[in-house]
Amino acid sequence: MVKVTLAEKAKIERSGTSGQGIDHYGGAFPRGMTPKDFTEILEELGRESAFYGGVPYSNLTRIYRQYANGYWAIEELEKLGVTMRWTDGEFRPIKNFGGGSPFLRVHWVNVKPEMAAGVRKRGVNVLDRTMIVDFLTNNGAVVGATAVNSRTGEFIVIRTKAIVVATGMFARCYNPEQPCPGRYKFRYHCCPAAVSGDGGAMAYRAGAELSNMEQARRRGGTNDDLTISFGNFINEGIPAKALTWDGEEISFIGTQGAAKLDEMELKGRGPFYMSLEDVPDDFHKRIEVCYADERLLSFKIAQDRGFNPRKHWFQRVGNRCTILHAQPGISADGDFKTTLKGLYAAGDCVAGSHDVANAATAGFLVGDSIRTYVNGAAEPVIDEAQVESQKETALAPLAVKDGTDPMELEMSVRGLCDQYVCPNRGEGTLREGLRRMGSLRRVFLPQLMAKNPHYLMRALEVRNIMEMAEAHMRACLERRETRGYHFRRDYPEADPKWEGMLTYQRLENGKPVLEMRKQAPIALPDDHKEER
Numbered sequence: 105m106v107k108v109t110l111a112e113k114a115k116i117e118r119s120g121t122s123g124q125g126i127d128h129y130g131g132a133f134p135r136g137m138t139p140k141d142f143t144e145i146l147e148e149l150g151r152e153s154a155f156y157g158g159v160p161y162s163n164l165t166r167i168y169r170q171y172a173n174g175y176w177a178i179e180e181l182e183k184l185g186v187t188m189r190w191t192d193g194e195f196r197p198i199k200n201f202g203g204g205s206p207f208l209r210v211h212w213v214n215v216k217p218e219m220a221a222g223v224r225k226r227g228v229n230v231l232d233r234t235m236i237v238d239f240l241t242n243n244g245a246v247v248g249a250t251a252v253n254s255r256t257g258e259f260i261v262i263r264t265k266a267i268v269v270a271t272g273m274f275a276r277c278y279n280p281e282q283p284c285p286g287r288y289k290f291r292y293h294c295c296p297a298a299v300s301g302d303g304g305a306m307a308y309r310a311g312a313e314l315s316n317m318e319q320a321r322r323r324g325g326t327n328d329d330l331t332i333s334f335g336n337f338i339n340e341g342i343p344a345k346a347l348t349w350d351g352e353e354i355s356f357i358g359t360q361g362a363a364k365l366d367e368m369e370l371k372g373r374g375p376f377y378m379s380l381e382d383v384p385d386d387f388h389k390r391i392e393v394c395y396a397d398e399r400l401l402s403f404k405i406a407q408d409r410g411f412n413p414r415k416h417w418f419q420r421v422g423n424r425c426t427i428l429h430a431q432p433g434i435s436a437d438g439d440f441k442t443t444l445k446g447l448y449a450a451g452d453c454v455a456g457s458h459d460v461a462n463a464a465t466a467g468f469l470v471g472d473s474i475r476t477y478v479n480g481a482a483e484p485v486i487d488e489a490q491v492e493s494q495k496e497t498a499l500a501p502l503a504v505k506d507g508t509d510p511m512e513l514e515m516s517v518r519g520l521c522d523q524y525v526c527p528n529r530g531e532g533t534l535r536e537g538l539r540r541m542g543s544l545r546r547v548f549l550p551q552l553m554a555k556n557p558h559y560l561m562r563a564l565e566v567r568n569i570m571e572m573a574e575a576h577m578r579a580c581l582e583r584r585e586t587r588g589y590h591f592r593r594d595y596p597e598a599d600p601k602w603e604g605m606l607t608y609q610r611l612e613n614g615k616p617v618l619e620m621r622k623q624a625p626i627a628l629p630d631d632h633k634e635e636r
């Protein structure tokens with residue numbers, strides 16, 4: 105039996121990006137899918153499909169395993185107490201909405217409380233309000249982690265043979281979809297606490313590799329993130345209308361859409377909108393159910409603002425990046441191992457992994473890999489000097505008086521990325537952006553001030569945001585072409601020499617190293633079947 109401790113910087117009952125609820129499960133691939141079947145599906149979808157993201161997946165073996173076990177994970181979720189079926193006891197398959205993988209409609213307002221109850225019942229040692237700050241390593245392997253409690257400020261040392269990092273995706277180097285003053289600086293489509301890139305930054309600092317970090321999603325989402333989730337604008341084959349500001353109908357589906365919109369925006373045709381005016385009443389009812397599953401409160405907010413989803417247009421996010429989603433993240437192999445011994449990764453923080461089905465499947469599968477590793481691993485020996493150094497970094501902001509507020513520094517980073525990385529992405533802007541980021545880090549990180557343990561968490565998040573933003577900029581600089589979600593103003597076309605290539609980044613003796621490597625094929629026989 106493996107003893108498990110779960111550290112969560114919020115509270116597991118409602119934390120993370122699916123905290124408010126979820127409306128679909130996207131990994132309902134047929135049981136028995138072989139690598140050959142999967143490759144054919146990918147080929148059929150084409151490299152430009154949203155599913156494929158326009159760039160190679162960082163580890164096809166892992167992606168294959170995640171999808172091939174999608175149905176098995178459904179059964180495991182049910183055992184954990186998550187309700188997958190509708191009131192008649194049946195599953196609800198739906199046609200995909202432009203993504204590629206087969207979906208089940210799920211009525212998952214309470215997915216997190218249900219999962220949390222299952223986790224607690226299984227005897228997992230849950231540390232709520234506990235932010236992991238850094239990983240502890242010894243002789244090239246993970247031996248533990250340090251953390252702070254965001255309510256008490258207590259510094260915690262965790263000794264362990266293995267860690268699974270599952271901290272969500274990264275977005276907070278860019279402004280949210282809905283830029284609003286004051287506390288609405290956090291009005292992200294995703295849970296803001298889960299998109300500060302902590303896991304990626306910690307893994308990178310500890311020596312693990314990141315991959316595809318140049319791929320930041322542009323033009324995804326709407327500024328009016330009310331009453332409909334972005335994915336549902338094309339649902340069961342019924343598309344919403346896409347319009348210029350003055351009502352001309354346009355089409356911009358697929359990864360080439362952004363370039364087309366750039367062109368039109370320069371001609372003064374933006375902003376662009378989505379309209380649901382012409383879709384049937386039945387469709388409205390269905391998307392209302394979907395949204396009730398995900399953000400019930402938003403209906404009330406929309407109503408208070410006089411926003412009528414059946415009549416009013418939804419403004420699309422303009423020509424800027426919002427999230428590093430789906431393709432970028434921590435590099436992990438077919439067994440969810442990162443390049444650092446003892447460190448595993450699952451869910452949205454992993455390169456090429458996105459959505460609940462991938463996160464859930466990975467979460468279950470990683471248990472097998474960990475068990476084998478832990479049984480053969482030596483007892484972890486902690487380097488006390490490393491603990492002291494991490495403690496000093498972690499608690500430093502509590503001692504600073506009259507310093508820099510974490511949110512102010514974060515806003516500077518977001519401003520910097522909006523100005524130099526997206527949408528104006530070229531050799532000169534990226535170099536200048538990196539120079540300025542370096543200076544922000546040097547001058548303001550040491551001045552970060554935390555008036556209480558909650559702000560300490562914010563300060564430590566900014567440190568991670570800067571780490572990840574810098575890795576993002578370096579990858580953008582290196583990839584001198586336009587491909588997938590990555591674009592360069594000075595290299596507007598795809599360069600054949602980068603076909604099938606991915607960026608990999610790591611720190612070696614504190615120095616950033618970036619390599620381009622070719623995507624490896626699935627490392628399993630063509631007719632392999634996952635036996636679950």
Ligand SMILES: Cc1cc2nc3c(=O)[nH]c(=O)nc-3n(C[C@H](O)[C@H](O)[C@H](O)COP(=O)(O)OP(=O)(O)OC[C@H]3O[C@@H](n4cnc5c(N)ncnc54)[C@H](O)[C@@H]3O)c2cc1C
Pocket residue numbers: 111112113114119120121122123125126127128129130234235236237270271272273293294295297298302303333398450451452453458459460461463
């Ligand atoms: C509105 C909305 C609707 C969505 N709908 C769907 C859908 O219908 N179907 C679907 O498949 N996907 C959907 N998604 C995406 C889905 O929610 C995510 O893919 C999924 O939640 C990823 O799970 P995860 O566990 O990897 O990350 P998360 O759910 O983001 O969880 C990461 C957790 O790590 C914690 N954490 C982060 N850093 C630290 C740290 N340093 N120390 C301790 N804890 C930390 C966070 O607090 C968080 O709880 C939706 C997303 C949004 C925003």
